Amino acid sequence: MNIRTEIFIVPLLGKFLVYAPLRRVAFITDSAGTKFLENLRRSETPRLDRQHEPFMDFLRAIHVLGDEGDLPISTFENRTFKPTEVTLFLTSRCNLRCIYCYALAGDRPASEMSLITAMRGIEYVWRNTIEKGKTEFTVGYHGGGEPTMNWEVLKESFEYAKRLARSTGMQAHGYMATNGVLSYEKRQWIANHFCGVNVSIDGLPDVQNIQRPMRSGRQSSDEVLETVRFFDNVQFRYGIRMTVTALSLERLPQSVAYLLESTRPTHIQVEPMYLLGRGKDIGMAVEPLAFVQAFMEARSIARQRNVDMFYSAARMDVLTDHFCQSCGEGFNLTPQGFVSSCYEVPGPEFEFADEFIFGRYNNDSRRFEFDEEKVIRLRDRSIEPIAWCDKCFCKWHCAGDCFYKKKHRSVEHDFAGDPRCEITRLLTLQQILEKIGQNGGKVWVEGYHTEALRRIEAQYKMRDRRKSNEDQQTRRIIR
Ligand code: SF4
Ligand code: SF4
Ligand code: SF4
Structure with a gap:
């Protein structure tokens, strides 16, 4: 089973934020965790050791793994132009x-x-x-x-x-x-x-x-x-x-x-x-x-x-x-x-x-x-074709920011970044960390995921108590 949603890994003072915006999930991990995720992202069937099982359970529980599908995004695509x-x-x-x-x-x-x-x-x-x-x-x-x-x-x-x-x-x-x-x-x-x-x-x-x-x-x-x-x-x-x-x-x-x-x-x-x-x-x-x-x-x-x-x-x-x-x-x-x-x-x-x-x-x-062609051209300017934004963890929120101002920051028609990006990223990061903080400091999941998460956290606590000496590496990944 591999990752079927877009995930972003953001360095964070020696740790890493893992963010899956289209599943409304974020958690903090360390470099071992990110390495494991990168492997998982690249391979359909990565080689799994017993020590990875709890982490896989965790990823399943928070719906980063699995075929539940992404949450819908708001789009103008295919809509008839009929403003009210x-x-x-x-x-x-x-x-x-x-x-x-x-x-x-x-x-x-x-x-x-x-x-x-x-x-x-x-x-x-x-x-x-x-x-x-x-x-x-x-x-x-x-x-x-x-x-x-x-x-x-x-x-x-x-x-x-x-x-x-x-x-x-x-x-x-x-x-x-x-x-x-x-x-x-x-x-x-x-x-x-x-x-x-x-x-x-x-x-x-x-x-x-x-x-x-x-x-x-x-x-x-x-x-x-x-x-x-x-x-x-x-x-x-x-x-x-x-x-x-x-x-x-x-x-x-x-x-x-x-x-x-x-x-x-x-x-x-x-x-x-x-x-x-x-x-x-x-x-x-x-x-x-x-x-x-x-x-x-x-x-x-x-x-x-x-x-x-x-x-x-x-x-x-x-x-x-x-x-x-x-x-x-x-x-x-x-x-x-x-x-x-x-x-x-x-x-x-x-x-x-x-x-x-x-x-x-x-x-x-x-x-x-x-001018129907212009309407189509304007609609084509959604986030997906913007190369500059493709790797940005804010892309499904900021969506490339103000299109008009972006025109002023484009080089040969391609958007080439803006000082606003730094502001947007820092303030969005702060929002995500705030959600994680409100949820106990390690992970944030929204809506229907929450019950599943509570169950898996309870399991971890029991398992941690039982195997406190033998599972050092596993716990390091989860945390
Ligand atoms: S912050 Fe900048 S790079 Fe990121 S999505 Fe917005 S415009 Fe694009
Ligand atoms: S100025 Fe920017 S944010 Fe305002 S309507 Fe134009 S493109 Fe949109
Ligand atoms: S001078 Fe320009 S920005 Fe100021 S109130 Fe008038 S239109 Fe708005």
């Missing part, structure tokens, strides 16, 4: 001038989505919802600029979505990413109509004011905090999105503590600044190891307050072959009515737009038209 969620990039205008803005908001010509374009996008997902026999669809509002700067279109388009939904006994859900600099009227309307929003705030007032100043150069911290406190008061759900630069990295723990002293977000997402747009040449990239250290410290503060804090690519609970909707599932409308699969390609003037923009609304035929 539309994201509207309402405008390229913004009331802030963030120093790292990926979309260069304010530096490029203003473009605004018309109400009619927004309505066409909403009608499209509404019809798909009917055809699929579902009862709810989603309308999101996202960047390229601050969506609330095109306020009338935002309000009227969502009210239109609600009317359409009501006319067919459905529900329309609304979400938005916002910079939080909102008037009282806008805050109120959002809290009354949307299911939730993500508010970008970078932390302590001076961090926020330097990294995310107003268009006029004024400070933005007070207004953004007023917005989230308003949401807290009316019990409206929101998450916080923080961007970390070399300037703010050291104070990430204080920033998180500061925010959580006076606000109650459902979660905090923390990402290092991307080297895109205005962030490309400002020399404020974060050092990966320092980011991980600051992140861990900040996260323990968030945990004390029961707030989930995460970084997007470290997600061992997810099994997937794609990082996000950009692999041929996203239906995002640019102000001009183009269909983009990526949040960071909000117009045809953006880099790599030719790959991510795959359709548009045709006013003559009154239909959305898609």
Whole structure:
């Protein structure tokens, strides 16, 4: 019997982590254990000594051996493109001038989505919802600029979505990413109509004011905090999105503590600044190891307050072959009515737009038209063909990370690694070790494996007691 699942062996301070992501299993072993596993991996019928039997029993019990099959991964493969969620990039205008803005908001010509374009996008997902026999669809509002700067279109388009939904006994859900600099009227309307929003705030007032100043150069911290406190008061759900630069990295723990002293977000997402747009040449990239250290410290503060804090690519609970909707599932409308699969390609003037923009609304035929070949190409970009990721133990979680940023890190079309990989690996490793730690320190198995594992551990304990002197080597392998 050999190993019929993908396993990864990660060196770990003199020991090794053995990780089988598609069986949801991880354990710690030593070099003898890894050698045995390597042999097993290479050979259908390895020569087995009596001393190896307990280890084989153990591998069987935790389902690393055997034909139970892997857990399913989430994939877009073979799905018909029929989205029930539309994201509207309402405008390229913004009331802030963030120093790292990926979309260069304010530096490029203003473009605004018309109400009619927004309505066409909403009608499209509404019809798909009917055809699929579902009862709810989603309308999101996202960047390229601050969506609330095109306020009338935002309000009227969502009210239109609600009317359409009501006319067919459905529900329309609304979400938005916002910079939080909102008037009282806008805050109120959002809290009354949307299911939730993500508010970008970078932390302590001076961090926020330097990294995310107003268009006029004024400070933005007070207004953004007023917005989230308003949401807290009316019990409206929101998450916080923080961007970390070399300037703010050291104070990430204080920033998180500061925010959580006076606000109650459902979660905090923390990402290092991307080297895109205005962030490309400002020399404020974060050092990966320092980011991980600051992140861990900040996260323990968030945990004390029961707030989930995460970084997007470290997600061992997810099994997937794609990082996000950009692999041929996203239906995002640019102000001009183009269909983009990526949040960071909000117009045809953006880099790599030719790959991510795959359709548009045709006013003559009154239909959305898609370039089917592009959709197929986007779908082909799942994790499996990425050579760089093939040996990475995070591959079925991170799935190659953000496809758009990866395009910027590719050499002759092949992804050639990114400093984010180091962050992703360290934080994912930490998640796996935490699971093992919660499970007694040696092994972690999920779900249906647990009973079998308890039995085998009990057997080991009895056997260990009986043969404590003769089985030194076996125990060394198991542990
Ligand atoms: S709020 Fe968003 S769109 Fe506006 S400048 Fe900042 S990053 Fe750019
Ligand atoms: S490819 Fe990257 S930027 Fe584009 S939608 Fe996915 S995560 Fe966002
Ligand atoms: S190599 Fe990097 S991008 Fe690829 S799966 Fe690993 S961490 Fe993610």
